[in-house]
Amino acid sequence: IVRWLCQQARCRVGGGIRTVERALELCKAGAWKLIVGTAAFSAGGPNFAFLDSLVNAVGREKIVVALDSRNGRIVVRGWKHSTNLEAERVIRQLEPYCSGFLCTYVDKEGMLQGTNLEWFERLRQLTNHELTAAGGISSLEEIRQLLSLGIHVALGMAIYTGKLDLAQLADINRTLGTSQAQA
Numbered sequence: 367i368v369r370w371l372c373q374q375a376r377c378r379v380g381g382g383i384r385t386v387e388r389a390l391e392l393c394k395a396g397a398w399k400l401i402v403g404t405a406a407f408s409a410g411g412p413n414f415a416f417l418d419s420l421v422n423a424v425g426r427e428k429i430v431v432a433l434d435s436r437n438g439r440i441v442v443r444g445w446k447h448s449t450n451l452e453a454e455r456v457i458r459q460l461e462p463y464c465s466g467f468l469c470t471y472v473d474k475e476g477m478l479q480g481t482n483l484e485w486f487e488r489l490r491q492l493t494n495h496e497l498t499a500a501g502g503i504s505s506l507e508e509i510r511q512l513l514s515l516g517i518h519v520a521l522g523m524a525i526y527t528g529k530l531d532l533a534q535l536a537d538i539n540r541t542l543g544t545s546q547a548q549a
Contacts, residue, residue, distance in 0.1 A: 372396030378430060380468070386416075386423045393424055400424065401468055403432030404442040407449055412456055417463035429464040430498075433457065433489075436472035445472050457492050466496030468520065474502025476523045483511055490515045504529055506538070513542060 371377050372395055379392050380401025389400050405416050420429060433453040434441050440451045453469060460467070469489055471482050481502035490497060499512050500520035509519050509530075524530040 368392060368397065369395040372398070378468075380430070380432060386419050389420055389424055393428065397428075399430050399465070400428055401430045401432050402464075403434060406431050406460070406463075407440060407442055407451060409449075411451060412459055412463075414463075417460070421463055426463055427465045430466045430468050430496075431460050431464045432468045432470065434468075434470040434472055435485075441472055445475075454488055454492060457489060461493060461495055464495065466498065467493070468498045468500065470520075471499070471501035475500070477502055478504040478523055478527065478529055480504055481508060483508065486512060486517055487515055490517055506530065506534060509535075509538060513538070 368377070368379055372379070376398040377396070378399040378401055379397040380403065383389050383392065383400055383402050384405040389402075392400055402420065405413060407413055417429075433456075434445055435453050436445065436448065438452055439448045440453055440456070441448050457467065467489070469486065471485060474481050479502055481499065481504075486497070486499045496518065497516070498518040498520050500522070503509060503512070503519055503521060504524045512519050521530065521535070525532065525535075
């Protein structure tokens, strides 16, 4: 499926990338970027040994680190295990190992109740790397605010349920240019 999808469009592929071998497999399948979450962290902090090996194998420009957070803490293993790490405290340490961050505000994921714009703004102030916001984003106003901060937007439930209209999202993309907006 990944190979087929990567032939159809430029894809960021994530989920279960816990070895360099798996990352290389996905690159060979055509992945444009690799989203790494669980393996990027160890009990004591960022897993620099793994990240170093990954950068040496695929290059930092292909790596996106997932900073999925619930109750202020980074969560791993499918959001089931909470670490003692906060995205705000580790984001700068991770910059040399990636080209961007996928930041999911798990507390609001799938709820269609809005997201925590202040959290995303704090993250934006801490890094110049590409940021993608996810988790609870459910209005055009939130999307516009995130885009005005230079943050890309990943949407799910708001599209699946019809709360956000694809035609309106396409208009936003056209207005900003596809290099600035990913909705």
